[in-house]
Amino acid sequence: MAVTKEQILAAADQIAAEGQRPTLEAIRQITGGSYTTISPVLNEWKAKQTSTAAPIREPAPQAVADRLAEVGAEVWSIALELANARLAxxxxxxxxxxADLEADxxxxxxxxxxxxxxxxxxxxRLASIEAAEAAxxxxxxxxREALTAMKERAATAEARAAELRTELDHAHQEGRQMRGERDQAQGVALERAEVIEKLRxxxxxxxxxxxxxxxxxAELRLELDRAHQDADKASQALADQQQASRAKAAELDQIKGELVKVQAKAEADQAAHQEQRKQMAQEAARQAERYTKAQADxxxxxxxxxQAREDAARLAGQLQAHQEQAAALLARINPAESKPASTRKKGGE
Incomplete structure (x- = not known):
């Protein structure tokens, strides 16, 4: 609400009545308004206060009047004129x-x-700044909360980074170990290649x-076949010899019986048949030689x-050993090639 001239004059009179000097700020504290509105009215009030003040025309004090009685009213008049001139x-x-003050x-x-x-x-602006400051x-x-969270996340990230660095170090160590194992495996592969070459x-x-x-x-099988044939021949010869031996043994037994009979007869007829005894003794000696020869045969x-059986067994053992050696070599080279050796072994047998 605008401030009126009467309000400004009343405020100036109130301040002057209180024994204080009316100022723009003092009046503004009472009425409000702007300095531009208050200033002209306050100047007008001050002008009225100055125009109402009359020149100083006081009667001389009694003491002065008494003392200046001799000088008279002329000296006093001169003094008043000087005072008025000075006042003007x-x-x-x-x-x-x-005027200068008014301009100022x-x-x-x-x-x-x-x-x-x-x-x-x-x-x-201060209100805006305060609002902005509050915001x-x-x-x-x-x-701050975000910073705290970021610090926590940073600490977690640091811990995770430390773990990752540790895992990276472990990975480097494992990589070095795997490279060593790879080099070792390559060495083993080279050695195995050499072994394979040697095996080839x-x-x-x-x-x-x-x-x-x-x-x-094959040669041994031929020899074995021949040995079998020889063994068969030897067996046949042995059978023949055994049969002949049995025949000779029977004949020898017969001769022994006859010899016993002859000896008995010779002993009975020893005295009478001395010559016949000698002949019988000679015949007995011949029969004994024939018996001894038959036993030797x-x-x-x-x-x-x-001997034929031993030779056949020895040849069979040699053949078996050669077949087993060949089968072992084939099984060592290629297990799948051991079957033909087994088949050949069965065929040889």
Missing amino acids: SEREALEKAR RVEATELADRLAGQVDELQS ARGEAGEL DELATARTTAEQSERRA RDAARSDAA
């Missing part, structure tokens, strides 16, 4: 100072209005040996048969 010059100086006051009033506007603007404080709190050489040698063993086995036939 002072009033001129005062008017000039008042107008300038100060305008400056005060500008300052008041700036104060209002600053107060508005900033809220944001600062949120940022041994395979070729074994195949050659197997072929030689096969040829030797029988023992020789048995020895030949035993």
